[in-house]
Amino acid sequence: MKDEFYIGYLPKAPKRIARFVMVFVLLLFVVMGSVSFFLSTSHDHINNGTYEYGELTELKGVIQMEPVPHIRVLADDAGKVGKNIMLIDFGKFGARSSVEKMQEKTGGNISDFEVTIRGTLVYQDGFTLLELTEKDKALLNHQPLNNSTRYEAITSNSTSVSLMGEIVDPKCYFGSMKPAQNKPHKSCASLCIAGGIPPVYVVQTEQQLAEYYIIKGVNGEDINNEILDFVAEGVNIQGKVEKHNEWNIIYIDPSQIQRLN
Structure with missing residues (x-):
């Protein structure tokens, strides 16, 4: 049996070569479609900010x-x-x-x-x-x-808490960038917080909702620079929370922040 040989100027490719190309293209579409579906469903959801x-x-x-x-x-x-x-x-x-x-x-x-x-x-x-x-x-x-x-501000009594979440800069997280969380956003978030934008702690609840806490030092001081190493990472923080009207304010000692493994 003679081997099929494709010559470019011929109007049609040999049947075996044509079938191979068609099967290869179909498999390529299936593989690329599966990869695209996996990537689109596995990344973090872009928020509605x-x-x-x-x-x-x-x-x-x-x-x-x-x-x-x-x-x-x-x-x-x-x-x-x-x-x-x-x-x-x-x-x-x-x-x-x-x-x-x-x-x-x-x-x-x-x-x-x-x-x-x-x-x-x-x-x-x-x-x-x-x-x-x-x-x-x-x-x-x-x-x-x-x-x-x-x-006048209505302030609640403080309660001690231990929470797991992520420290973010609110400007990017709440709308100016989407998504604006986790390590890919660390450098940008660090610049915002170093520039004086108040850091916010995001905690995901069991109901897949988010709770937000404005971070302050134990005595109510700004601690932006002290928390920069932990921005855009999963961390555990302990402190006292009080309500300031509808806001949650958490007062923490930055030296007690712990990274989540």
Whole structure:
């Protein structure tokens, strides 16, 4: 039996060669399809965070510097429904510097004024941030606060906890990057936290939901630099948790953080 030999200028390939090529192509499609399916189903789910890039939103409320810079806004005139919105600066920086410059413009303690500010919203799972895209120019208006009790913080008693989760930077995690967690995001998250953006601890519950805790030192101090080695990694932390309105604040000793094996 003569061996089949393919010559490129012939209109058709020999039957055995044609069958081999067809089978090979079909197998290639099956293998590539299986690999694609595996990769698409095995990677981390991209979260539903939103970063309203290019869209500025105005908010009216009272700015507080502790436990982290934030503005308290009210959803009703009676002041019974409100929300804490963390303030962050443009880029990879915290908002303290910009808020301090806003305070200079008011001529007093900024918490004694009801202010209108403008910025870019970042949000996910009910946790909201406002990027001061225009920095201190985000302050549009201010007037003396007549009824401070409407904006008073409600703080719960602290409880001791031991939790397992991941330390993230909230700006990227809640919307400006998706996904923004685990080791592939470590360098970016470290830059954000080193720049003053408050670190947040994410804990997954048994119901596949997430709980969020703003991290502070034992005495309420910022410990951004002290936790940089543990950012974007699975860690166990122990400390005391208290509620600040709807926020969870966890006070920890960074030397007691333990990596998860």
